[in-house]
Amino acid sequence: MSQVFSEETHRNMLARIPHCxxxxxxxxxxxxxxxxxxxxxxxxxxxxxxxxxxxxxxxxAIVHEYDLRRAARKLL
Structure with a gap:
């Protein structure tokens, strides 16, 4: 898998996506x-x-968040 952002950077990036x-x-x-x-x-x-x-x-950031949520669904 590709390198990912730190958790804080990832959350900040997600917060800016709607505006951008x-x-x-x-x-x-x-x-x-x-x-x-x-x-x-x-x-x-x-x-x-x-x-x-x-x-x-x-x-x-979008793909990383998608993968995180998809993995969380598999754990349920």
Missing amino acids: TGREVSDWLRTVEEGPALFRFEEKVSWLRHEYDLAYGHAK
Whole structure:
């Protein structure tokens, strides 16, 4: 898996995403869920960047949050 931000940096990045992109994080997570069946972290980041013209850091934070939430669902 790709290197990830520190927890604090990740939370700060997520907090800025709605202001910078005009969409809530939950909308972006749904976009990743409904997007193409990409398996690798960097493939998802690249897809978001090119499809939605996102900055690398924002795309990376969205995919990281998606993976965290997906892993938490598997633990239940």
